[in-house]
Amino acid sequence: MAAIEAFLAAAQSPVLQEPGQAPIALAAGSYSFEVRAAAVQVSAWNNEAQLHRKIGGVAEAKRGRLTLTVEKFGGKTGTIVLYDAARPQSETLQKQASRHVLREAMRVYIAKSFPGWKLTDLSADLDLEHSLSANYPRALLRRGAAGIAVIGAGESHPSRVLTHGLIWLDYLRRREPSAAIETLAIFVPPEALTVTALRMRYLTNSTFRLFTYSRDGALREEDPADWGNLNTELLPAAQAERRSSIVGEEALLELVIREQLENFDATLVKQPVYAQVTSIAGVDHAIADLLAVDQAGRLAVIEIKTSEDIHLPLQALDYWMRIAHHAAQGDFAAKGYFPGVELRRDAPRLILTAPALGFHPTTETILRFFSSNISVERIGIGLEWRHKLRVLFRYRGAERPGE
16 A cells, blocks of 8 residues: 555556556546555546556555556456556556557457357557557457458547558468468548558458447447548649649659659659649658559559558559549649640559658559559659659569569
8 A cells, every 4th residue: 555655646647548448537526546455456447447456565666656556347367457647658648548448449359240140369569570469459359261361440540541451461371371361350540441441442352341349339330322422623724734742852753753754754744743743631641642643544543652551552542532533523624734745534653652662561452452454653763862863663563582
């Protein structure tokens, strides 16, 4: 009891956390530590949760944090953590707690959505070797020889979950060669529904199931027929020409490509080239993108990165689908783009560009899920691009070196 009292006296923002459960801030009048029958009893509560445990002792004591052994109902043992949320060191602990809460929520969502399936793998751990993020809990369900890959998104960057879901699905297919893992199921909060659903429309090599959940516990599987509408606005050509792309290194590479377009791709018309001609709301988009046209009148979307970005393919897809939509409608000619060129209305080319060693290792993995209707190219340029633009390789789709 003395260690707990000392911790509470020193802490500015004490918090009680049980693994897998939401943290409870210990505000005045919302908790108690009492000695009963030679044991310390802790109770804590707020509007959403309550916790009652018998404390067995101190398992670990660090500055700003106490790990306590506890006895749960039924005689089971476990731990709870007291920490000071005001300390910078607690940020990692809070993030870990949030991931564990989402992981346990996923366990409930899976049980409700997939009765009869066996949960064989559920994790929110970081796996750098296989590019598996700790922010998106993932699972494998089995029923006989069939399998389902599952992934969920919390409040932190939920629109990025599909990238990690495709990586997880590919990893499971390689890890479990005897299983037929044909489906990827994704759980997202409502704000990530539209962007995730729109991206899924252009993916293949899997059956996709999409669920939304809310804080009040509501869970719903979304109907593919209602998987979001493409809300996009095409700027007039004159206004697009005046717009600059994002600032920084990628803006510089964008300028180099504009000035040396013939070295980049000789099939493209050198002028004009436009920057970010559509609005993209509700998604993470921090990539310099250009719109050009080739000599056959087909539009070409050029996405630019100067360093590894695991989200490059799907972020590029966000832009491509909007350009494809406006191309099919004939909007570019109507708004003054590429004067004197007879523009085709078929889907544009998609060119992903980065220094030769600047593509994330999972880029090819994600591109294997792209529909064959999307003509994707990867152009790797030399590191000396600031002085001279030199193309080192050009691959189609998910091609690998030597293919």
